[in-house]
Amino acid sequence: MQRHGQELAERRFFARDTTVVARDLIGAYLVVDGTLRAQIIETEAYLGVTDAASHAGRGPTPRSAIMFGPAGHLYVYLSYGIHHCANIVTEADGTAGAVLLRAAHVVDGVAVHSLCGPGNLCRGLGITLADKGMDLCSDASRVRVERRTNDPPVIAGPRIGISRNIDAPLRFVWDGHPGLSR
């Protein structure tokens, strides 16, 4: 695995405004099992009780309670009974928020490829419901986040695949990234 030397994201990085974190995560690296590196190229922000599209939009439920907890933990849910979707919890403890990881560009030294779509991303990185609640800020966790060292061009737009609160520009994409084909 290549050494990049970036700093690992601390809890205070995630414990900020969800929209800001979603934008700042573009270009950051997911490091999985210490062997797989994937640079994030697309995210979406899901807010708290004010966001009808968010799982936290109607207050905490057994599934979404983790979104109200401390930042830096992984919120994973099952989509359409088939796919896993991974989020990173944001905001101060007690305030709901999470960033959905939608696409990443894998750089493992041998094969370089993109994982487009949240289900494909989880599949490619081996993230399942078993990883729900994982603390990304713990040395013991198999998934870590490395902060980016420079700012890629980022475009904001409406989120994808939702039927409520459809206009809010809470989707963030690395503008012009070659791996972003669908």
Next chain:
DNA sequence: CCGCCGATCTTT
């Protein structure tokens, strides 16, 4: 308890 429907993806 029952029924609906989704932060998706693949195939037709």
Next chain:
DNA sequence: AAGATCGGCGGG
């Protein structure tokens, strides 16, 4: 355009 596939959640 539609099917796979199932758990969470809201209504009764």
